[in-house]
Amino acid sequence: MENCSSFPKCTQCDKGQMLPLSDFSNNSVAIRYKAWACTNRECRFFVVLRGGDVYYGTATSEAAR
Secondary structure, eight states, X not given: OOOGGGSOBOTTTSSSBEEXXXXXXXXXXXXXXXXXXXXXXXXXXXXXXXXXXXXEEEOOTTTTO
16 A cells, blocks of 8 residues: 555645545446545545546545444
8 A cells, every 4th residue: 555645635624635445337347546535534525536527525424334
């Protein structure tokens, strides 16, 4: 794993870092860095790519479980 200090700082809370997350498409093709999530549990800010669109938001308590 990369050095955690090399990841960008969260601009939402300015405390956590944004960590990249990967996923698989419907065809089982790996998609690197499909989402980024803040490491600060109180912030819960994220950025996600879906169908070519970029979505920003904050995870709800239900989604964090």
